[in-house]
Amino acid sequence: MTRRRMIYEGKAKILYEGPEPGTLVQYFKDDATAFNAEKKAVLDGKGVLNNRISEFMMTRLAGVGIPNHFIKRLNMREQLIKKVEIIPLEVIVRNVAAGTMSKRLGVEEGTQLPRAIVEFCLKNDELGDPLVSEEHIAAFNWASPQEMDELIALSLRVNDFMSGLFAGVGIKLVDFKLEFGRHFENDVQRTILADEISPDSCRLWDLETNEKLDKDRFRRDLGGVTEAYAEVARRLGIIKESAQGAEIVSFNGAPK
Numbered sequence: 441m442t443r444r445r446m447i448y449e450g451k452a453k454i455l456y457e458g459p460e461p462g463t464l465v466q467y468f469k470d471d472a473t474a475f476n477a478e479k480k481a482v483l484d485g486k487g488v489l490n491n492r493i494s495e496f497m498m499t500r501l502a503g504v505g506i507p508n509h510f511i512k513r514l515n516m517r518e519q520l521i522k523k524v525e526i527i528p529l530e531v532i533v534r535n536v537a538a539g540t541m542s543k544r545l546g547v548e549e550g551t552q553l554p555r556a557i558v559e560f561c562l563k564n565d566e567l568g569d570p571l572v573s574e575e576h577i578a579a580f581n582w583a584s585p586q587e588m589d590e591l592i593a594l595s596l597r598v599n600d601f602m603s604g605l606f607a608g609v610g611i612k613l614v615d616f617k618l619e620f621g622r623h624f625e626n627d628v629q630r631t632i633l634a635d636e637i638s639p640d641s642c643r644l645w646d647l648e649t650n651e652k653l654d655k656d657r658f659r660r661d662l663g664g665v666t667e668a669y670a671e672v673a674r675r676l677g678i679i680k681e682s683a684q685g686a687e688i689v690s691f692n693g694a695p696k
């Protein structure tokens with residue numbers, strides 16, 4: 441077996457050099473971390489589910505014209521992606537108050553927001569990914585004014601699309617985090633969606649019961665973390681239940 445060159449190891453994913461120039465392989469680990477890696481665990485099967493869910497989301501988003509880094513899934517834990525220069529910001533979109541917004545502003549968790557709110561955090565683990573304003577971003581040149589316009593417009597389009605998609609399967613999209621990258625092709629630079637979209641990076645509540653189907657189950661010691669991720673995958677049609685347990689299916693419904 442040839443050994444690939446590791447480019448970067450993050451908390452939940454590893455990036456390897458891809459088979460062709462301009463590509464990378466994104467490997468999804470089972471590791472879960474929270475509170476800036478103060479809390480850690482290995483959750484059997486999480487990486488496999490996130491690989492599938494992120495593939496599903498990125499493919500659907502590409503289908504409605506939202507450019508992203510996903511090329512194809514390689515196997516259970518890996519996907520081929522376009523190499524980008526990551527913009528050092530986390531873009532958070534919120535529809536319902538929860539998490540740090542509730543803590544910071546004293547708004548009760550579960551309060552519907554009057555409109556979708558976009559926040560920016562600086563990607564910096566040592567500083568705990570602090571919230572930053574557009575003034576900070578411009579002053580420190582973390583993203584250009586044109587990129588900021590693109591980040592906001594693309595994030596709101598992702599929100600509209602994903603809110604509808606999840607509502608259709610009985611899930612409320614409370615909030616989520618996106619990352620974007622600069623993609624260079626034939627000297628043309630484009631802002632595209634990168635990283636992953638999964639229950640690690642979204643808050644997903646059952647529409648009827650408000651049961652949490654996301655990483656808050658881990659953060660708040662609620663148990664059943666991978667079961668909740670599997671439930672999201674099941675509702676999206678990515679896995680189907682069989683007498684033998686959960687079975688992964690391809691998009692056309694055939695076992696894979």
Ligand code: 5GP
Nearest residue numbers: 532538539540541615616617640641642643
């Ligand atoms: P909060 O700011 O309330 O902690 O998070 C808002 C949303 O962004 C949640 O859906 C949360 O999962 C996601 N999020 C915020 N920071 C991170 C991060 O560093 N990693 C991941 N995977 N998701 C994050």
